[in-house]
Amino acid sequence: MKQSQLFTKTRREAPKDEVSKNAQLLIRAGFIHKEMAGVYSYLPLGLRTMNKIIGIIREEMNSIDGQEIHMTALQDKKNWEATNRWDDEVVDNWFKTKLKNGSEVGLGFTHEEPLTIVMKDYIQSFRDLPKAVYQFQTKFRNEERAKSGIMRGREFLMKDLYSFNTDEESHIKYYERAKQAYIRIFDRVGLGSETYVTFASGGSFSKYSHEFQTITSAGEDTIYVHESKKIAINKEVLNDEVLKDLGLSKSDLVEKTSVEVGNIFSLGTRFSTALGLNFTDTEGKPRPVVMGSYGIGPGRVMGTIAEIRSDEKGLIWPEAIAPFDIHLIALFDKDGAVKKSADELYEKLNKQGIEVLYDDRDATAGEKFSDSDLIGIPRRYVISAKTLADNSVEIKDRATGKVEIVKASSL
RNA sequence: CGGGGCGUAGUAUAGUGGUAGUAUACACGUUUCGGGUGCGUGAGGUCCGAGUUCGAUUCUCGGCGCCCCGACCA
Numbered sequence: 357m358k359q360s361q362l363f364t365k366t367r368r369e370a371p372k373d374e375v376s377k378n379a380q381l382l383i384r385a386g387f388i389h390k391e392m393a394g395v396y397s398y399l400p401l402g403l404r405t406m407n408k409i410i411g412i413i414r415e416e417m418n419s420i421d422g423q424e425i426h427m428t429a430l431q432d433k434k435n436w437e438a439t440n441r442w443d444d445e446v447v448d449n450w451f452k453t454k455l456k457n458g459s460e461v462g463l464g465f466t467h468e469e470p471l472t473i474v475m476k477d478y479i480q481s482f483r484d485l486p487k488a489v490y491q492f493q494t495k496f497r498n499e500e501r502a503k504s505g506i507m508r509g510r511e512f513l514m515k516d517l518y519s520f521n522t523d524e525e526s527h528i529k530y531y532e533r534a535k536q537a538y539i540r541i542f543d544r545v546g547l548g549s550e551t552y553v554t555f556a557s558g559g560s561f562s563k564y565s566h567e568f569q570t571i572t573s574a575g576e577d578t579i580y581v582h583e584s585k586k587i588a589i590n591k592e593v594l595n596d597e598v599l600k601d602l603g604l605s606k607s608d609l610v611e612k613t614s615v616e617v618g619n620i621f622s623l624g625t626r627f628s629t630a631l632g633l634n635f636t637d638t639e640g641k642p643r644p645v646v647m648g649s650y651g652i653g654p655g656r657v658m659g660t661i662a663e664i665r666s667d668e669k670g671l672i673w674p675e676a677i678a679p680f681d682i683h684l685i686a687l688f689d690k691d692g693a694v695k696k697s698a699d700e701l702y703e704k705l706n707k708q709g710i711e712v713l714y715d716d717r718d719a720t721a722g723e724k725f726s727d728s729d730l731i732g733i734p735r736r737y738v739i740s741a742k743t744l745a746d747n748s749v750e751i752k753d754r755a756t757g758k759v760e761i762v763k764a765s766s767l
Numbered sequence: 768c769g770g771g772g773c774g775u776a777g778u779a780u781a782g783u784g785g786u787a788g789u790a791u792a793c794a795c796g797u798u799u800c801g802g803g804u805g806c807g808u809g810a811g812g813u814c815c816g817a818g819u820u821c822g823a824u825u826c827u828c829g830g831c832g833c834c835c836c837g838a839c840c841a
Contacts, residue, residue, distance in 0.1 A: 372834085576840085719803085725802045
């Protein structure tokens with residue numbers, strides 16, 4: 357991609373009404389656009405990063421036998437009345453609207469109910485189980501107060517996977533596989549070292565659920581971390597019994613502020629019973645399906661990375677999710693030799709399948725460098741009259757600032 | 768949902784009851800060419816409505832919107 361053609365450009369200052377670091381940086385760098393409070397559009401750079409995060413999640417969900425679908429945002433109220441989640445007194449962040457014929461519909465804030473209804477058409481026997489189904493879906497939550505940039509929006513993308521098993525035992529096995537997949541996801545997107553499997557409230561069907569909490573001051577949760585075991589306990593459930601369960605002592609725990617980037621939850625038979633998702637077991641008797649739900653917000657992941665992988669100059673993307681692999685910067689000279697050489701290198705890298713953002717703009721060196729720092733592509737290749745003199749390319753690592761000079765012919 | 772603050776060009780900011788200023792971004796010219804180069808020219812603005820007033824961007828009220836603190840967050 358030639359930067360001269362790129363839709364979006366950087367700006368020096370963030371809008372004054374944007375306080376969170378993630379939104380400030382992402383807006384300045386041209387990744388996102390704010391539509392209204394808590395509602396953001398993703399522009400080319402932001403969408404590239406988002407799609408890479410989605411790609412990683414998709415691979416890991418497929419690796420645990422997840423099958424991708426795509427459901428609807430519009431929701432039939434009767435499905436939610438069956439589980440007592442339609443009433444505004446019970447769920448206070450619905451977006452509801454009406455069809456022309458007057459019937460009420462909602463914009464989904466999660467998808468347990470509609471998916472359970474779908475599954476009823478395809479699960480009748482123990483032979484039809486287990487199943488795991490997931491989607492990337494826009495969720496709508498009418499938050500009282502949107503804040504923290506893209507980390508807590510009113511409309512946001514969510515990967516939600518739901519598992520369907522015959523019994524508790526097979527469910528637990530699957531749940532554990534999902535947990536391991538989640539750990540791999542956060543490792544791969546570059547949040548592994550700050551992300552803790554966190555014990556949290558389990559609801560009526562299991563003692564605990566697990567949250568994936570990433571340490572950052574931008575978060576809203578408080579957790580107690582056990583560094584060496586790499587686990588944590590959400591403040592909401594911290595008590596003597598929990599400590600005993602986990603074999604931990606309060607003195608080994610450190611209080612941290614964190615953001616919930618993912619969570620996995622055993623649902624038991626709450627939804628299958630309420631909505632009638634039963635199967636016939638080996639003895640010919642009907643039994644409710646045992647379910648679990650597993651969520652990750654790709655946008656929240658992106659916002660979290662923007663928060664903790666950035667410095668005063670801008671963003672610093674981990675390689676796996678950077679919008680481009682290489683930022684090629686040409687510092688043009690008068691006779692056009694640098695441009696010719698940079699054009700050639702750009703073509704060469706493209707042919708190798710490397711994703712390159714090529715700054716071919718007629719701009720000063722300082723401007724290009726500043727923009728490059730702000731956008732945060734991991735590696736910067738610089739070509740100038742200076743490097744041309746000895747047929748080299750200067751390579752600078754965005755994260756470490758380390759510079760090396762390599763022969764152009766070796767690339 | 769309780770409390771507080773704020774709406775002036777694309778962005779960031781001054782200022783005023785009487786022709787709205789600066790920076791940046793933008794266009795043109797020129798200059799410069801390894802860390803947002805300098806100069807010149809140009810275009811671009813008072814959230815909406817009502818009230819007070821000879822006159823409102825300024826004061827009052829309402830609306831809309833944004834932000835912060837708290838509560839909430841399945």
